[in-house]
Amino acid sequence: MRLILFEIKKLIKSTYFxxxxxxxxxxxxxxxxxxxxxxxxxxxxxxxxxxxxxxxKRGLDELEAAIDAGKLKRILTQRKLKLLIT
Numbered sequence: 001m002r003l004i005l006f007e008i009k010k011l012i013k014s015t016y017f018x019x020x021x022x023x024x025x026x027x028x029x030x031x032x033x034x035x036x037x038x039x040x041x042x043x044x045x046x047x048x049x050x051x052x053x054x055x056x057k058r059g060l061d062e063l064e065a066a067i068d069a070g071k072l073k074r075i076l077t078q079r080k081l082k083l084l085i086t
Contacts, residue, residue, distance in 0.1 A: 011017050
């Protein structure tokens with residue numbers, strides 16, 4: 001038992017062991033940092049969905065206003081021209 005404790009103390013005091021311990025700690029930290037950076041946040045997904053919903057609502061409101069004003073043909077031809085250009 002004393003021999004094992006002696007060998008463990010000797011191992012802990014060696015520079016090679018400390019070097020490998022530091023490398024292991026850096027590897028574990030970099031692993032978690034990488035995965036934290038690559039994680040897609042729910043807030044980003046919700047913000048993107050809200051952006052698409054807002055744009056769709058705006059387009060529908062424009063069409064509804066055009067239907068009420070009787071200018072639907074002009075808006076549809078403008079949109080067709082935009083689609084043909086792009």
